[in-house]
Structure formats: C-alpha cells, structure tokens
Amino acid sequence: xxxxxxxxxxxxxxxxxxxxxxxxxxxxxxxxxxxxxxxxxxxxxxxxxxxxxxxxxxxxxxxxxxxxxxxxxxxxxxxxxxxxxxxxxxxxxxxxxxxxxxxxxxxxxxxxxxxxxxxxxxxxx
Numbered sequence: 334x335x336x337x338x339x340x341x342x343x344x345x346x347x348x349x350x351x352x353x354x355x356x357x358x359x360x361x362x363x364x365x366x367x368x369x370x371x372x373x374x375x376x377x378x379x380x381x382x383x384x385x386x387x388x389x390x391x392x393x394x395x396x397x398x399x400x401x402x403x404x405x406x407x408x409x410x411x412x413x414x415x416x417x418x419x420x421x422x423x424x425x426x427x428x429x430x431x432x433x434x435x436x437x438x439x440x441x442x443x444x445x446x447x448x449x450x451x452x453x454x455x456x457x458x
Contacts, residue, residue, distance in 0.1 A: 380397070
C-alpha cells in the first residue's frame with residue numbers, strides 16, 4: 334500500500350501529464366497515430382516520450398494528443414505536429430529517442446527535424 338506522500342507525488346505527476354493534453358490558447362498540437370498498426374510499431378512509447386518530455390521541460394502551450402489511423406501505415410509510428418500559422422509537419426518511423434529530439438529542436442527551437450519527416454525518412458525502406 335502506498336503512503337499519502339507517494340499518492341500525492343503520483344497525483345502531481347499525473348496532473349502535469351493531463352495538462353499536456355488540454356488545449357491552451359493557440360496550442361502547438363502534437364498528434365500521435367494510435368491505430369492498431371501504430372501501436373504494433375511502438376506508437377505508445379512515442380506518445381509517452383512526447384508527453385513526458387513536454388512535462389519534464391514544463392512547456393506551456395503544447396498539447397500532446399492521440400488519434401486513430403493517419404493513413405500511412407508503412408511509415409508507422411507517425412506523428413503530426415501542428416504549429417498555428419505554419420504547415421503541418423509529418424514525422425515518420427518515430428521512436429522515443431527521436432521524439433525527444435523533435436521536442437528539443439522543433440517544439441523548443443523552432444527547427445523541423447527534416448531527416449525524420451515523410452519526405453526524407455519516409456523514402457528509406
């Protein structure tokens with residue numbers, strides 16, 4: 334059985350995670366494809382990596398969500414990043430390590446990690 338302090342710590346961690354899934358004013362939206370094919374290829378770990386990295390860095394205004402089929406199964410796990418006023422960026426063949434780099438370079442730094450995008454990484458077979 335967990336102590337009251339352990340439960341409070343878990344609650345606080347989960348509250349931060351939930352905050353990354355709630356929309357703010359003009360949020361950046363990170364959408365992870367979580368259809369059966371995406372889950373089979375590791376999308377759950379990618380979703381968790383984005384959620385944890387955004388929470389760890391305390392980034393306001395970034396909403397991490399999941400969606401169903403994106404329609405490009407052979408490129409799973411697929412992540413779409415929507416920044417207000419910019420074109421959607423589609424990242425393919427993602428993993429937790431790539432997710433951390435996308436948070437650092439794209440979401441924080443504002444620079445698309447082009448080698449992970451569908452036009453670049455998607456051509457590798």
